[in-house]
Amino acid sequence: MLSFPAVARGQLATPLQGLSFGSLIAGVSDHVTLQDAPRRAEITLSPGSTNATVGVRFIVPSSMVQSATGAQLPLAFGAGDGGIYDPNTGKLTVFDPQAGTTVRLKNKPMTIYLAGTANPAAAQRAGPYSATVTLLITNPAQ
Amino acid sequence: MIKRLLALALVALPAVASAQSVPTTATVLAVVTPTITDMNFGDITPNVAQTVTADAANAAGKSAGIIALTFNSSTATVKIPASVTLNRTGGGSMSATLSCGSAATVGGAVTSQTAAACAAGVSFSYNGDATKLATGALYIGGSIAATESQFARAGIYNGSIVATITNPAN
Numbered sequence: 001m002l003s004f005p006a007v008a009r010g011q012l013a014t015p016l017q018g019l020s021f022g023s024l025i026a027g028v029s030d031h032v033t034l035q036d037a038p039r040r041a042e043i044t045l046s047p048g049s050t051n052a053t054v055g056v057r058f059i060v061p062s063s064m065v066q067s068a069t070g071a072q073l074p075l076a077f078g079a080g081d082g083g084i085y086d087p088n089t090g091k092l093t094v095f096d097p098q099a100g101t102t103v104r105l106k107n108k109p110m111t112i113y114l115a116g117t118a119n120p121a122a123a124q125r126a127g128p129y130s131a132t133v134t135l136l137i138t139n140p141a142q
Numbered sequence: 143m144i145k146r147l148l149a150l151a152l153v154a155l156p157a158v159a160s161a162q163s164v165p166t167t168a169t170v171l172a173v174v175t176p177t178i179t180d181m182n183f184g185d186i187t188p189n190v191a192q193t194v195t196a197d198a199a200n201a202a203g204k205s206a207g208i209i210a211l212t213f214n215s216s217t218a219t220v221k222i223p224a225s226v227t228l229n230r231t232g233g234g235s236m237s238a239t240l241s242c243g244s245a246a247t248v249g250g251a252v253t254s255q256t257a258a259a260c261a262a263g264v265s266f267s268y269n270g271d272a273t274k275l276a277t278g279a280l281y282i283g284g285s286i287a288a289t290e291s292q293f294a295r296a297g298i299y300n301g302s303i304v305a306t307i308t309n310p311a312n
Binding site (some may be wrong): 013018019041043066124125133140 | 160161162163164165166167168169170171172173214215216269271272273274275309310311312
């Protein structure tokens with residue numbers, strides 16, 4: 001008989017807002033911080049099972065792309081660009097978004113933040129750019 | 143002797159995971175930067191027409207005006223008026239009709255433009271090189287009819303034009 005460790009079932013990640021750099025000037029880098037509420041990415045993590053532990057990690061792109069031309073705009077994500085806000089304690093815990101961290105779910109939904117830096121080149125082509133960040137939620141107890 | 147082979151079954155259990163996509167967006171502002179070189183008609187002999195060609199081929203003492211552009215959008219357009227009035231401090235004026243020619247860069251091969259094109263706007267296109275800003279150069283020439291200088295007082299005449307430069311958001 002095989003037995004499987006308990007898993008956190010039913011946790012639901014819901015994006016509230018994407019990472020939005022807004023208007024950029026060619027040649028001028030822009031860092032969106034974890035405290036930048038209008039521009040940081042926010043994802044709500046609703047607990048399916050209170051006290052379950054899950055791993056959260058971001059898969060981040062190295063650049064955004066302009067769909068019309070294929071032009072790329074470099075992105076960078078530092079070790080302090082991930083954050084988890086716990087409304088149960090009112091604390092923001094910083095983590096490396098690419099390395100990930102673990103979270104013990106509680107009865108109130110937590111919010112995961114993502115910050116980052118856009119590094120447009122001096123000759124960066126004007127216009128809109130976009131990319132997709134992926135949030136992975138795993139159960140590291142297994 | 144009976145040998146029993148025990149088969150070990152390795153079961154790969156995929157990690158329980160869910161993935162959520164989050165958009166990342168930005169808009170790079172369109173910028174166009176002009177660099178201006180003045181136009182010079184040089185010395186004018188009264189009652190003799192004077193022309194500055196809209197290129198780099200003028201004789202010594204005369205030179206075309208140049209509006210050199212760098213930009214990061216798909217196009218940039220420059221529009222100039224059809225004429226300019228040159229005024230002398232202390233009184234007197236002359237009118238000059240303007241012409242234009244375009245080049246990809248300052249010093250590059252110049253393509254002559256019609257008066258209608260100069261007035262409507264001459265467009266320069268993005269060069270496709272992501273490592274460099276796009277460039278363009280509008281050469282401005284002009285002609286002063288003999289009748290304009292027939293009774294002109296000696297002295298220095300100056301005028302200015304307003305060139306309108308536009309570029310789209312991307």
